[in-house]
Amino acid sequence: MESPKKIAHEIGGVKRDALRFGLNGVKSDIVGSHPLESSYESGKRSHESMKRTIIGHTYGTALPLKMDMDRQILSRFQRPSGPIPSSMLGLEVYTGAIDDFGFEDYLNDPRDSETFKPVDLHHGMEVRLGMSKGPVSPSFM
Secondary structure (H helix, E strand, O other), X not given: OOOOOOOOOOOOOOOOOHHHHOOOOOHHHHOOOOHHHHHHHHHHXXXXXXXXXXXXXXXXXXXXXXXXXXXXXXXHOOOOOOOOOOOOHHHHHHHOHHHOOOHHHHOOOHHHOOOXXXXXXXXXXXXXXOOOOOOOOOOOO
């Protein structure tokens, strides 16, 4: 006997829970970031790939692979979702991002905004353990 056919009702693979995360706006999905930000990001990616190539030619091909493994290990250390966010200090030191002076250093931290919704600890752990679907934390209103 055949199993009943179901029509997928989820768009994009992740169901939006309007009660938990609020109404979803599509403007951020359609409109990209600022042109200077996208140019900065592409320049940073090309600089990283050139740096990997130079390190590979200078010290051998094993060192860029070891650096990738270290980066993956340091990116896994996170606090559980809750009021204190993960700072990822080890990864920032390893990649040199701790020396960068970003907009959050001289403007406001987005987590201090009045429109920021606090993270639900229980839902964040359910997503991390695979018991629930959806984003770990809600976005801005």
